[in-house]
Amino acid sequence: MITGIIIGALSAAAFLPQTDTIVQANGASRFELSSLQGEVIVRTWDRDAVQIKADHPDSYTIEVSRSGSTISVEPDMDRGYGMASGADFEVTVPRGFDLEIEGLALAVDIQGVEGQVEVGTVHGPITLIGGRGNIALESVNGAVYLEGAQGDIEVTGIAGGVTIKDCSGDIYAESVGGELILEGIRSSDVEIGSVGGDLRYEGTIEDGGTYNFGSHGGRIFLILPANINAQFDLIALAGDIEIDYPGAPSEPIKGSGIPGLSGKELSFELGTGSARIEVETFGGTVHIRRAGG
Numbered sequence: 001m002i003t004g005i006i007i008g009a010l011s012a013a014a015f016l017p018q019t020d021t022i023v024q025a026n027g028a029s030r031f032e033l034s035s036l037q038g039e040v041i042v043r044t045w046d047r048d049a050v051q052i053k054a055d056h057p058d059s060y061t062i063e064v065s066r067s068g069s070t071i072s073v074e075p076d077m078d079r080g081y082g083m084a085s086g087a088d089f090e091v092t093v094p095r096g097f098d099l100e101i102e103g104l105a106l107a108v109d110i111q112g113v114e115g116q117v118e119v120g121t122v123h124g125p126i127t128l129i130g131g132r133g134n135i136a137l138e139s140v141n142g143a144v145y146l147e148g149a150q151g152d153i154e155v156t157g158i159a160g161g162v163t164i165k166d167c168s169g170d171i172y173a174e175s176v177g178g179e180l181i182l183e184g185i186r187s188s189d190v191e192i193g194s195v196g197g198d199l200r201y202e203g204t205i206e207d208g209g210t211y212n213f214g215s216h217g218g219r220i221f222l223i224l225p226a227n228i229n230a231q232f233d234l235i236a237l238a239g240d241i242e243i244d245y246p247g248a249p250s251e252p253i254k255g256s257g258i259p260g261l262s263g264k265e266l267s268f269e270l271g272t273g274s275a276r277i278e279v280e281t282f283g284g285t286v287h288i289r290r291a292g293g
Helices: 002-013
Strands: 017-024 030-045 049-055 060-067 070-077 087-094 098-113 117-123 126-130 132-141 144-147 150-157 162-165 171-175 180-185 189-194 199-203 210-215 220-224 230-236 240-244 264-270 275-281 285-290
Touching (some): 017 060, 049 060, 049 070, 070 087, 117 126, 126 132, 132 144, 171 180, 180 189, 199 210, 210 220, 220 275, 230 240, 230 285, 240 264, 275 285
Parallel strands (some): 030 087, 098 126, 162 180, 180 199, 189 210, 240 285
Antiparallel strands (some): 060 070
């Protein structure tokens, strides 16, 4: 019993908070963090400073450096120690800071930023609420959630689902092993594709805009506003097309694509046909309906 208590106390002591520091911004406008594994939480405040809190093993040293307008943080571990534990960060930055965070096995949660954001991890989920300008999020094995961003948006989830909600700007997104959901989107340039999961788009169709949707094995759902002006070109190589939208034809024709596949095709125009909507799926079904219908 005593041995267990001692071991537990030693384990807790080895993972007590080791770093809590504040760095004055003094003209800096960008924060970068690179860490092998752990958790990164980023929040914002109105102070012209960056606060860095980190829980990490004693074998870690948290290095903070500055180069030009960039404040950088990176754990430095003693060789052969600490790799199994990682480091957990809580970072607070000025609201307008740009962010770049990367790692091998990181869970990243960012909220409230109004700058550009780039996050890349191999294993772990990514959550970003906010962001302006260039937004780039990628997780090879983890879900990606983006909400309230504005700008040029690029999101990739290789083995996890992707959700993009209440965002505006040019949007490129892809998911290989999970669902791809876009809701509350305001954009004139959208390109999204899914290999193994369903794809859902609910957002604007703006005059002169281009919208491309592709899926290999999943269904495609387009929930579109009323009274749009768009030219539609729909192809289901081995699937089907189902439409319930006022003014659109409901019966596709048999496609002339790959021999032996019972493909369907459908092209039609609504209103002035100003926007261009292209949809292609290999084995799924394309569903198009009016929002609120």
